[in-house]
Structures are given as structure tokens and as C-alpha cells.
Amino acid sequence: MTGTQHPNWEQIHNQTLEPYLNAQLDTMVQQLMQLIRYPSISQKPDHWDQMEPLLNAVSAIMQPMGFETEILQSPGCPSLLATLRTSPERPWVLIYNHMDVQPAEEPQWTTTPFEPELRDGRVYGRGSTDDKGPALSTLHAIHCLQQAGLPLPNIQVIYETEEESGSKHFGQILDTYRDRFENPASILVSDTIFEGEHPAITYRLKGLLRAEVSLTTGTQDLHSGMVGGAAINPLNVLVQALSQCVDAQGHVTIPGVMAELPPVSEAERASLQRTAALFDLAKLKADTGQAELYSDQAQELLERIWLRPTFEVHGFEGVQTEPGVIKTALPYAVKAKITMRLVAGQDPDRVLQQLTDCLQAVHPGITVRMLGASRGCFSAVDNRFMQAAVAACQAGFGREPAFVGSGGTIGALPEFERVFVGAPLVLIAQSLMSDGYHAPNENFQLQQMRNGFKTMAHYLLSLADL
Ligand SMILES: [Zn+2]
Numbered sequence: 001m002t003g004t005q006h007p008n009w010e011q012i013h014n015q016t017l018e019p020y021l022n023a024q025l026d027t028m029v030q031q032l033m034q035l036i037r038y039p040s041i042s043q044k045p046d047h048w049d050q051m052e053p054l055l056n057a058v059s060a061i062m063q064p065m066g067f068e069t070e071i072l073q074s075p076g077c078p079s080l081l082a083t084l085r086t087s088p089e090r091p092w093v094l095i096y097n098h099m100d101v102q103p104a105e106e107p108q109w110t111t112t113p114f115e116p117e118l119r120d121g122r123v124y125g126r127g128s129t130d131d132k133g134p135a136l137s138t139l140h141a142i143h144c145l146q147q148a149g150l151p152l153p154n155i156q157v158i159y160e161t162e163e164e165s166g167s168k169h170f171g172q173i174l175d176t177y178r179d180r181f182e183n184p185a186s187i188l189v190s191d192t193i194f195e196g197e198h199p200a201i202t203y204r205l206k207g208l209l210r211a212e213v214s215l216t217t218g219t220q221d222l223h224s225g226m227v228g229g230a231a232i233n234p235l236n237v238l239v240q241a242l243s244q245c246v247d248a249q250g251h252v253t254i255p256g257v258m259a260e261l262p263p264v265s266e267a268e269r270a271s272l273q274r275t276a277a278l279f280d281l282a283k284l285k286a287d288t289g290q291a292e293l294y295s296d297q298a299q300e301l302l303e304r305i306w307l308r309p310t311f312e313v314h315g316f317e318g319v320q321t322e323p324g325v326i327k328t329a330l331p332y333a334v335k336a337k338i339t340m341r342l343v344a345g346q347d348p349d350r351v352l353q354q355l356t357d358c359l360q361a362v363h364p365g366i367t368v369r370m371l372g373a374s375r376g377c378f379s380a381v382d383n384r385f386m387q388a389a390v391a392a393c394q395a396g397f398g399r400e401p402a403f404v405g406s407g408g409t410i411g412a413l414p415e416f417e418r419v420f421v422g423a424p425l426v427l428i429a430q431s432l433m434s435d436g437y438h439a440p441n442e443n444f445q446l447q448q449m450r451n452g453f454k455t456m457a458h459y460l461l462s463l464a465d466l
Pocket of ligand 1: 131
């Protein structure tokens with residue numbers, strides 16, 4: 001698919017965007033560094049008090065640009081809603097980014113994660129590329145066009161602060177404050193990553209089911225010689241039960257789950273095959289520290305990551321973890337921490353029931369407690385918004401984008417699909433995997449910031465006329 005470049009692009013690029021970047025890039029960097037200094041780690045409750053001051057700082061950047069801002073409270077962490085009215089004749093666009101970040105305790109950090117540094121054309125710091133930097137380049141694209149008197153759609157921006165902890169209250173925020181939101185013609189999200197060197201439009205994301213699987217068979221640890229073989233070892237049973245859920249090739253084997261998967265169209269398979277041809281398998285191996293993979297075929301790996309559900313055991317509770325020591329005791333109460341990544345169209349409640357049935361067939365005493373669930377998302381690629389996004393990537397990043405899926409989850413997206421029914425989601429990446437996404441030494445390249453700014457400017461310019 002190709003998009004059409006904006007008729008006045010060369011002129012706008014040379015006379016408006018480049019001069020703005022030359023004058024404002026330092027400010028953008030300073031603002032990014034200011035936002036990174038808030039350690040807005042949503043997975044840690046003792047950091048939740050960072051969110052409101054951070055959103056106030058963002059608000060102080062946006063108000064001089066003409067946005068009206070409001071903090072939307074929730075029982076968890078708040079969001080910031082900002083509104084810019086341009087013209088009643090033009091459509092509304094809703095833009096989403098998140099201002100919370102991953103924890104940053106990896107020992108490989110060479111800088112202090114929340115004391116940002118500008119070095120070699122990159123801003124280092126937790127949250128730089130995920131997602132504070134892309135939020136700022138988008139925001140400045142709006143400001144630049146607005147200042148130059150160029151046509152813009154009406155814009156609402158929402159910044160969430162619970163994305164990295166599963167967006168537990170985001171749906172509630174949308175419902176509680178529904179009257180503050182206009183009806184968007186489409187929703188723009190910049191919280192995804194390039195496919196290697198290629199700009200990427202993510203059209204499919206997975207959902208996530210998180211659960212704790214428990215089995216209790218007594219009230220105290222038991223001697224493995226005195227009663228071993230007579231008393232049930234709940235850990236043995238739990239491992240047996242978990243092994244029914246996935247095979248050694250990584251295929252989910254929970255009865256019913258694969259049989260009920262939504263079909264994948266021929267067009268999508270063809271698109272995936274094209275992306276697989278661009279996919280850098282050697283880089284994936286390097287990025288994963290030479291992890292052992294289930295296949296050495298790019299297409300098979302992408303199908304696994306994008307199109308098929310997963311089942312993962314992450315850890316156990318109630319078990320011995322002391323290295324090198326084996327206490328000859330049977331545990332009496334054990335838990336497994338598990339997740340499943342679900343594809344678009346799978347119902348988490350239905351899968352939870354299938355999972356529970358599968359485990360309880362091994363031992364009826366096994367209980368499954370759901371800790372959180374979000375649905376996968378699928379965005380049709382054959383609409384004018386996607387065409388505009390393709391043209392924008394060509395204009396801003398100088399390369400045609402790849403349509404990609406993701407095994408990741410952005411919890412806000414299914415809530416948008418639920419509340420703003422029919423508004424296409426458009427996900428344009430600005431980040432690179434090599435930016436240290438969810439990893440140590442996270443950074444945002446100024447070149448990505450510049451090109452992301454141009455891409456967003458082109459996209460918003462074309463939406464004004466749609
Ligand atoms: Zn993110």
C-alpha cells in the first residue's frame with residue numbers, strides 16, 4: 001500500500017518544520033529530560049505520588065501551546081486530558097501516549113536511570129523512548145503546525161500513567177469522564193517500535209491474561225522419607241497440570257483454545273510474509289542474548305509472536321529457592337505465576353475457563369485466580385487513516401513502513417475500541433528496539449525525535465482535510 005504525499009509537503013518541510021526543529025530541538029530535549037526526572041514507575045505503589053506532579057509538568061508544557069488541560073482521577077493513577085479546538089468543520093483526533101515507565105533496576109545501566117543525560121545524539125534515561133520522547137515529538141508537531149497557521153484537525157490528547165502496570169483503571173477513566181471526550185474520527189498511538197530499520201505501523205496487538213494457579217494439599221511441610229510416596233506433593237501435581245497447557249514446542253495445548261482462534265485472512269498472511277522477508281533474524285538473536293528459539297524461520301517466529309496465543313510459567317511460590325540446598329521436605333501449598341498472551345478476538349473469560357478446566361482435570365483442588373486480563377486488538381489496514389499513516393512514514397522517516405503485529409499489549413487500546421466504537425486505531429512507531437525498550441540504558445535518538453516529529457506533522461496535516 002502506498003499513501004499520497006501532502007501536496008505542499010516540500011514547502012512545509014523546508015519552510016516550517018525544519019526551522020522549528022532548528023529553533024526548538026534544544027527545548028524539546030530539555031523538556032524530555034525534565035519529564036524523565038519523575039520516576040513514574042506505575043508497577044511500584046510507592047511511586048504513584050509521582051504521577052500527578054508529572055502530569056502537572058506536562059500540563060505546564062501544553063497550556064502555552066493552546067491546550068486546555070484536566071487531570072482525570074481514578075482509584076489508581078490519573079490521566080491527563082488536553083484539548084485543542086481548531087475548527088468546527090474539521091474532524092476530532094484522539095492522541096494517546098503514556099507517561100509512566102518500567103522499573104529500572106537492571107545492573108547494566110551505565111547512567112542513573114532518572115538522571116537523564118544527552119550523549120552522542122541520544123537522550124538516556126528510563127522513559128526516554130517509552131513513551132515520553134514520542135509523546136513530546138508528537139506534541140511539538142501539533143504546536144509547530146498550529147503556530148504556522150497550517151490546518152490541523154481538532155485534537156484531544158490523553159496521557160495515561162498506568163500503562164506499564166496493565167491499564168487497570170483506564171476503561172473506568174474513559175467511562176467516568178466520557179462527557180469530556182469528543183467522538184474521535186480516529187485514534188493515534190505512538191507507543192510501538194520499528195521493525196529493524198523500517199518504520200512500522202502496528203495493526204495487531206495481543207491481549208494478556210495474568211493468573212495465579214494454586215494447590216494446597218495440607219497444613220505443613222512433610223518429611224519426604226517418612227510420608228513421601230504416600231502424601232501428595234502439590235508441586236509435583238502442579239507441574240503435571242501446567243504441562244497440559246503447553247507442549248515442548250511452545251504450542252498451547254489447552255483443549256478448545258486453538259480450535260476457537262479467529263481465522264487469519266489470506267491478505268494478512270501475505271502481508272506477514274512480506275514483513276518476514278525484511279525481518280532481521282540475526283538481530284533478534286543478538287537482541288535476545290542468543291536465546292534458543294523454537295524455529296529458525298522468520299515467518300514461523302512472527303506467526304508465533306503475532307498470531308498465536310502463548311502460555312508461560314514465570315515462577316513459583318511456596319517452593320525452595322535457596323541455591324545449592326535441597327531440603328528433603330514436601331511442600332504443602334504452592335502457587336505458579338502464569339500468563340497467556342491472547343490474540344485479537346479471543347475472550348479472556350472464555351480462555352480462563354478453558355485453562356481452569358484443563359488444570360482441574362489433573363487435580364480438582366487446583367484454583368486459578370485471575371490477576372488481570374486485557375483483550376487483543378486488531379486494526380483494519382484498508383482505510384484512509386492507514387493510507388495517511390503510510391504516507392506520513394514515507395515523508396518523515398524516508399521509508400515505506402512495514403505492517404507489523406506485536407506480541408505486546410497496550411491495555412488502553414481495547415478500552416478505546418469499546419468506548420469509541422468504529423474509530424480506527426493508528427499506531428505509528430517512533431522507537432527502535434535498540435533504544436533499550438524495557439531494558440537497561442533506555443535512550444531516544446534525536447534523529448528519531450526529528451523524524452517522528454515530521455511524520456506526525458505529515459499525518460496530522462493530512463487528517464485536517466479528510
Ligand atoms: Zn510504552
